[in-house]
Amino acid sequence: MSFRELLQQVVQNVDGAVACALMGVDGIEVDCVLQEEVGLDVRTLLIEYSSLFRAAREAASAHEAGGVSELSVQSERLLVVARLVSPEYFMVVALEPDGNFGKARFMMRVTAPKLLAEL
Template sequence: MLNDILKNVDGSIAVAIAGYDGMPVASAQTDPNFSIEDAVASAAMGLTYSKKMMEDASAGKVKESMTTTDAAIFFLRPIDEEYWIGMALEANGNLGKARLEMKKAIPLVQKQLQ
């Protein structure tokens, strides 16, 4: 399923399902030089912080989180209280398609994690 997401999203670099502990459960990537383990660990910290920040602000649950840089876009979606799915894209990657593909994947991933 993760490889299909990569194929369907122009500019994709990597996609991962991971826990909030920063450990990847499953991953796939198109760029062999991309350190998915480092990215997942950092993204887990950022997403955990975002969740806490929104709770403190009484703003509700985080539905998505995105960070853009000169070279890449990092897009994350919580799956449940334990896991999240994230994707790294080139700066000019198709973010709309990434959002759609990840949204479609979440129910399938939830079934597999049960």
């Protein structure tokens, strides 16, 4: 299955998902599937959020908390969950605020190894 199909599968299987992307930890998008319009620029926000992943990684490593595998940010209009796929790439799901957070985390856990196999 291609990157795109794997990302699409996540979006389709998570209630409230509006986007799923594969991104470099450097913030460069590899691929992104947008499910519906939410009235804000999700792709740009995800790029901006990728710096959080880098900052969390540096802080955790500096304080001996080990590698960062997952990060989530809940804001008024969007819930974003990111999960590391490889040391250089992570996948991210953006959901409506009342979207199914647990299902998103589950789908990412299942999909990350499949994405990794395609990298």
